[in-house]
Amino acid sequence: MMDNNSAQRLPGPQAGAVKFTMLLAGVVLLLMMIFGFVMRAAQGNLIDLDPAMFYQLLTAHGAGMVGTAGLTGAAILWYFMGRYVPLARGVFWAFLGLFLLGVVLILGAIFIGGYGGAWTFLFPLPANSGGVWGTDAAAAFLLGYVAIGVAFLLLYLEVGRKLIAAYGGIGGALAWPLVMSKGAAENAPPPAVVAAMATTIFNTIGTVVGAAVLASSLVNLYFPEFKVDALLAKNMIYFFGHVFINASIYMAVIAVYEIIPEYTGTPWKTSRIFAVAWSLVLLFVMAVYPHHLLQDTVMPAWSLAMGQIVSYLSGIPLLTVTAFSLIVYLRKADAMRWDLASALLVLGVAGWSVGSVPAIIDGMISVNKVMHNTQWVPGHFHIYLILGEVAMAFGFMMWLIGKPEHKAAGGFNWAAFSAYVLGGTGFTLMFLVSGALSVPRRWAVHAPEWVLQSQIATGFALLVIVGAAMFVLRYLLGLKHSAGR
């Protein structure tokens, strides 16, 4: 049983497989960003785009971004858990194979079958397209999700069982002895293990719930007499969707816990407050999902109140533990070494923290009544994806390839980082402003008075793409020229 923060690290995490996965993810992220750029350009009347194609791109962008965020989070989780427990190499390849099978099914459903039911597959929209897509296209899309879900379950099964065996059970891996003041901090598992255990638990539960509603929707597609309660399906979909996208961020932050100490010179240790925070995160991530249903007034009032309250509470572990600790470590550092990896990882935590503000405010029922499904919503989640999870993923990629060897790399990196941050900030602020002006989200055609905001956002989107393309290029060159990690 491994039982302390400084447990001896195992050699040889699957660096090759993880590097390959991150390359795939980087390219897909770029492609999905281009889809987003095209949608904003269409809303800004800068290009002509058929609404059916707009909604197909919307579906691909949503599913692709959420899936890729999950993929990068899983690769980070796998890489760093490989330092602490011996993981079966074949499981990661099976994970990646199933994930790619899912991608093929989803892309086929959208661009061959014409499916445009959004990534949320809100029941019964997949079965009721109004003649735009067929049953088989909807089924292919849902089966794509099933394949990706199975991939994640397989990965979590391997990580979960190894962590449980190595750290004396779920409670051991979550540092519960420390939570209950029965153990010393130096005997607690490292932060990455605590985060990995918590994420493994809640995303396994989320994925199983998602699988159940996917299976029900699939049966309903071919046997419409098999009725699914729309409210139940909606609860299950948002439980799954919320847990999955949050799990992506919570997995990616493992890279911060593991890499930032190399730059600050101070190890990130599991303290009692850290352990308590992660146990609360485990509960909050699952209990908060009714904040997606605040405008379903048939929901029990207590559940909506819980959605609002837990939405607020969820920000506390993030702000007072991960963000606060990172700020402490940065301030304590005598001479922090800044490069693209450390800058992107710190940006990731900052963006996640900043993005939690408009998210929490939208989680208030009275605010949600006038903000729900306006562009405020993509506003806040693009902050903690572009400037949060995706920044962490790019930071991990830069760390994987190691330090650039020549001086010119510094200028290139600074230009890439500046373009990404400026573009990401402007792009997401335009969403928030548009949301405050009641511009609905997911509209292929915008009213004339909303066009200017979309045009400005398109410019910022281009800047994000330029920055991201430079990251991917730097990664590719890094893979070619250096042995990296």
Add this chain to the structure above:
Amino acid sequence: MPIQSGVLLISLVLMAVVAGFFISAVRASRKPDTGAPREAVRTRFIYALLAVGVIVTAVSLRPWPHAISAANGPSATVNVTGAMWYWEIDRATVPLGVPVTFNARTTDVTHGFGVMDSQDRLLFQTQAMPGYVNQVEHVFRQPGVYRVVCMEYCGVAHHAMTNEFTVAAAN
């Protein structure tokens, strides 16, 4: 000031404060130990956030935001039904200054019943979900034409799913 403008303003200020802490820490990271906040600061921060949360929760949930007032005085009921891709509204004119309850239904997929004023400012919304009737109440303070839009993605003509009604003083 519309609620949306207040929400935007408060959000931007708080976001700037959070970003400011990070920017300050990044600047300090290159210098020798600049005095990191102590654990006591973290504890106070947690208690402060909890205290703010209790106050905000109490203020924002009382009265209950989805309350439908008992029809003690004058009131009106409007039935709206969403379908791909149009809204049916069972009355063209809605009374001014009294509680109006909207019963939102759908005949096919989930839609979002949203009402915008003449400045295209969203006033309220509720979901229209298969098999359920969601209710939302609003008191209109200005006469005029109000636009009904769809606030939940429902397929290829989602953006075109609009209608309108008039608010006028009751005779």
